Amino acid sequence: MIDLIHIQILSAIMFCIGVYGVMTRRSAILILMCIELMLNAVNINFIGFAAFRDFSESQRIFGHVIVVFIITIAAVELALAIAIILRLYKNKSSVNIDEVDLMKW
Amino acid sequence: MISLIIFYIISALVLIGSAGVIFSRNIVYASFSLLLALLGTAGIFVLLLAEFLAIVQILIYGGAVVTVILFALMLTKIDDFRSLSNINYWPISAFLTLLALIVLIIGIYQTKIDTQNLGLVKFSKFSNDLFEYWGIPFEIASLVLLVALIGAIVILKDRGNDS
Amino acid sequence: MGINLTYIPPIICGVSFVLTALFARKVPLASSLISVFTILCSFILFIFILTDFLSSDLNSIKFSIDWIVVSDMRITWGILLDSLSVTMLGLITLVALLVQIYSISYMKGDSRFGWYFSVHSLFAAAMITVVLVDNLILLYFAWELVGLGSYLLIGFWYEKRAASEAAKKAFITTRIGDVALLIGIILIFKSTGTFDISSIFHIARNGGISENILTISTFLIFLGAMGKSAQFPFHVWLPDAMEGPTPVSALIHAATMVAAGVYLVARMMPLFSLAPYVLDFVVFIGLFTFIFAGTMAIVMHDIKRVLAYSTISHLGLMMMSLGFMGVASAIFHLIVHGISKALLFLGAGSLMHEMDGETDIRKMGGLINKMPITAITFIIGSVSLAGIIPLSGFFSKDEILLTVFEKGGILILLPALAGAFLSSLYMFRLTFITFFGSLKNDNSKVGESPILMTLPLILLALLAIFMSILLLEISTFKGFIYFISGHKAHLNLLLIVFSSILSFVALILAWFIYIKDSKYLIDWYKSKMKWNYNLILNKYYIDELYQYIINQIIIRFAQFVALFDRLVVNDIGVDRSSLSIRFLGLRLKLIQTGKMHGYAISMLFGFLILILTWAIL
Numbered sequence: 001m002i003d004l005i006h007i008q009i010l011s012a013i014m015f016c017i018g019v020y021g022v023m024t025r026r027s028a029i030l031i032l033m034c035i036e037l038m039l040n041a042v043n044i045n046f047i048g049f050a051a052f053r054d055f056s057e058s059q060r061i062f063g064h065v066i067v068v069f070i071i072t073i074a075a076v077e078l079a080l081a082i083a084i085i086l087r088l089y090k091n092k093s094s095v096n097i098d099e100v101d102l103m104k105w
Numbered sequence: 106m107i108s109l110i111i112f113y114i115i116s117a118l119v120l121i122g123s124a125g126v127i128f129s130r131n132i133v134y135a136s137f138s139l140l141l142a143l144l145g146t147a148g149i150f151v152l153l154l155a156e157f158l159a160i161v162q163i164l165i166y167g168g169a170v171v172t173v174i175l176f177a178l179m180l181t182k183i184d185d186f187r188s189l190s191n192i193n194y195w196p197i198s199a200f201l202t203l204l205a206l207i208v209l210i211i212g213i214y215q216t217k218i219d220t221q222n223l224g225l226v227k228f229s230k231f232s233n234d235l236f237e238y239w240g241i242p243f244e245i246a247s248l249v250l251l252v253a254l255i256g257a258i259v260i261l262k263d264r265g266n267d268s
Numbered sequence: 269m270g271i272n273l274t275y276i277p278p279i280i281c282g283v284s285f286v287l288t289a290l291f292a293r294k295v296p297l298a299s300s301l302i303s304v305f306t307i308l309c310s311f312i313l314f315i316f317i318l319t320d321f322l323s324s325d326l327n328s329i330k331f332s333i334d335w336i337v338v339s340d341m342r343i344t345w346g347i348l349l350d351s352l353s354v355t356m357l358g359l360i361t362l363v364a365l366l367v368q369i370y371s372i373s374y375m376k377g378d379s380r381f382g383w384y385f386s387v388h389s390l391f392a393a394a395m396i397t398v399v400l401v402d403n404l405i406l407l408y409f410a411w412e413l414v415g416l417g418s419y420l421l422i423g424f425w426y427e428k429r430a431a432s433e434a435a436k437k438a439f440i441t442t443r444i445g446d447v448a449l450l451i452g453i454i455l456i457f458k459s460t461g462t463f464d465i466s467s468i469f470h471i472a473r474n475g476g477i478s479e480n481i482l483t484i485s486t487f488l489i490f491l492g493a494m495g496k497s498a499q500f501p502f503h504v505w506l507p508d509a510m511e512g513p514t515p516v517s518a519l520i521h522a523a524t525m526v527a528a529g530v531y532l533v534a535r536m537m538p539l540f541s542l543a544p545y546v547l548d549f550v551v552f553i554g555l556f557t558f559i560f561a562g563t564m565a566i567v568m569h570d571i572k573r574v575l576a577y578s579t580i581s582h583l584g585l586m587m588m589s590l591g592f593m594g595v596a597s598a599i600f601h602l603i604v605h606g607i608s609k610a611l612l613f614l615g616a617g618s619l620m621h622e623m624d625g626e627t628d629i630r631k632m633g634g635l636i637n638k639m640p641i642t643a644i645t646f647i648i649g650s651v652s653l654a655g656i657i658p659l660s661g662f663f664s665k666d667e668i669l670l671t672v673f674e675k676g677g678i679l680i681l682l683p684a685l686a687g688a689f690l691s692s693l694y695m696f697r698l699t700f701i702t703f704f705g706s707l708k709n710d711n712s713k714v715g716e717s718p719i720l721m722t723l724p725l726i727l728l729a730l731l732a733i734f735m736s737i738l739l740l741e742i743s744t745f746k747g748f749i750y751f752i753s754g755h756k757a758h759l760n761l762l763l764i765v766f767s768s769i770l771s772f773v774a775l776i777l778a779w780f781i782y783i784k785d786s787k788y789l790i791d792w793y794k795s796k797m798k799w800n801y802n803l804i805l806n807k808y809y810i811d812e813l814y815q816y817i818i819n820q821i822i823i824r825f826a827q828f829v830a831l832f833d834r835l836v837v838n839d840i841g842v843d844r845s846s847l848s849i850r851f852l853g854l855r856l857k858l859i860q861t862g863k864m865h866g867y868a869i870s871m872l873f874g875f876l877i878l879i880l881t882w883a884i885l
Contacts, residue, residue: 002152005214007153014123016206017124019202019205020199020202023202024194025127027132029178029181040142040146043162044146047149047155047158051224052220052221052224053219054220058238060224061226061230061235065234067155071161072250073249075169075253076249078170078173079173079253079257080253082174083261084260085177087261089180089182090263
């Protein structure tokens, strides 16, 4: 049978893949995708806990509800990030974040 | 037992998709890999008896998010394949990520969690709770969406040429 | 109906302050009329309150609303109405009303006419609040506001250097007492947990305050009263405060504000009565000030300063009475003295008004023919204060002497009688030099003051004559002494005769010296006792002593502190730390490369370190 531990390990691996991607990818759009991966890993974890822990029903529902909110926030974040990327592309003709270092000293 | 086999298959799909996002040389392939990973996540949700969230996952991620990312790709120039990854950083990144993974897995095995058999969330109960008990956070989330919408428009508005 | 409106007078006076302060510059006359009107309303309300209070058989009436409530600490806006506060309310509203009417004429043509009246309103509001409030913290606020009003009015002609200096001196000197008062209030609050006056008395009576705390806090409260009532050694500010306009001196520095100290001690008498050492101290300070200020009043040449020292002296007399727990006699003398002294100051103001601000009594003389109303009312005031028998001043002083005799015995009575003799002597001296004798040539064109100024004089003079009627029993009103203290007044015939004889001796002595011009005694005094004369004329060099202390100790200490501040706090504490932060910033900013991957890697690195630390611990 599937157990909580399977879900947790899947989520951990997926999260680490996302982290690695954020650290190595150059294109802003790819970094965005990696962030979506990380958020999904977290979602899997939440649903796993809601499904397997000895919770009452309303506590389970809490796990589901928070996933709904995370999806909402992910959508928000995506919308703003895409907007920023397009603005960046307009100004710099590139979405390579190595070339964007305006926030240095 | 069958469910475990299905779980392994879906996990494999999810991990392949994720790996595709970070290793593929072509950015379009990367985005389709992302789609694979997200749909796989939806499959995991189904396995965990969260069918509503699985549907939401497919609709929002598989439908909207990947589409928006593809639009973003179309609106920007796709860079040279070689410059997609930063070669200077990858050894230290890989090392740190592995370390983090090991720490996480150790943590997972060390923590004792009381578990039970797969529990079900009734869809009607879920929707009742969402709109009664979580009604105000839900409304606030919708407000956040609205603000993000306006924010995105404001960011993208071409101020220079308007006047 | 009247009692429920007790909160109205301070509020309308405060509103009047705001209104008049806003429009003072544009329409000065209107602001003066608003001010007079509000104080008139307050006075009429006082009459209603008084009749209501007399017809109700309650001892004290309290009503309050919550202001600040923090767990079990409550601070309220509240009113405590008993015979003491009703009396004070009457005195304040009456004198303030008359003084403001007088000021309309006296201050005519002044460039800050409107502002003068708005400060008067502020003062009236604060002073009424002081006597009406039911808790110490609000009393302290009003107390400070009264001090502010005094400061503003002493320094009203701030173009004059002497006036602004005097205002500062008054403010700072009373401030010293005020700080002591605040500490005393806080001490009481610490041991009782309440600011409410009647609850404090209740707790204190049941032994809820330890004896040491009680002694210290009442002593500190008395220091506050000493500051406001200009008792030795805080008396130095009051003579200088005469730089303000004369009606101000009449209102604030004779009748009301300086009486606030006496009022405070009388109000807190249940606490003081539990602290016998402090009461002894009150007696000592009162008696000493009574005689000490009396000697100075005899030699001064400035009419207002004579009156100022006389005020200090009489406040000392009231304090002495309070020291023997003679609240009723002290308050009765407070009223009589307030009325008479206001009359004298307004009379002096009338003189100055006609003589272009001249205050030196040596340049006056024979004015009784030129300014009959001023002269007669002034004489009534001074005779009342000197204690000649049918006038009210005699009875009030006699009440105090009786208290002193009964509680303190003959040993305290004798110096007190000496002080009373001095007080008669300087009052007659002032009167004789100013109004009798030969007319100086410069003063031949002097005439009587306008009606707005003489009317308050006449009213006050009538009051000074007939105030003693308060001592009598009239239907339900069983005499003033009974009204305040609950005991019947009684007389000691021997004492009356003796003090009357002393006053007449003073009258005759003054007559011989100043009217018959027999310089013999004065010349003898000035030649043989030259050091003594100079000592007194220079106010016992107390101002110089204070100045010396300020120069030598306080300024030195301040210089040291300033040096410490510059070298240690500023150079090392502030400059060094800012420099080191700036240096650190110059180095640390290089970390901010703007490369996103670097940030992401450091974030993960930090996360790992946190996790590992947590795991190891």
